[in-house]
Amino acid sequence: MKLEQSRLCGAYYPNPLCYKIEWQFKTATGCDRHQLRLLSDCPNCGARFDVPALWVDRWCQRCFIFFPELVNWQRPMENQLEN
């Protein structure tokens, strides 16, 4: 099974082992728990997030930003039509 793309919600941390598998396969619009859009790449450096197994490090592999800080870049789901 290959994961083409990894999505995460910064607000979902610090519990990195509890991501939602459906986020990775479906066209999920956002995290229904926090009402935030999911991130598929690092908003700080642009690096594509790797497979969830690597999320245990809890920071971007390129710029080392801590994942919980990514919530600052996540937009509320109701603003997604603006894009």
Ligand SMILES: [Zn+2]
């Ligand atoms: Zn969330």
Ligand SMILES: [Zn+2]
């Ligand atoms: Zn980064």
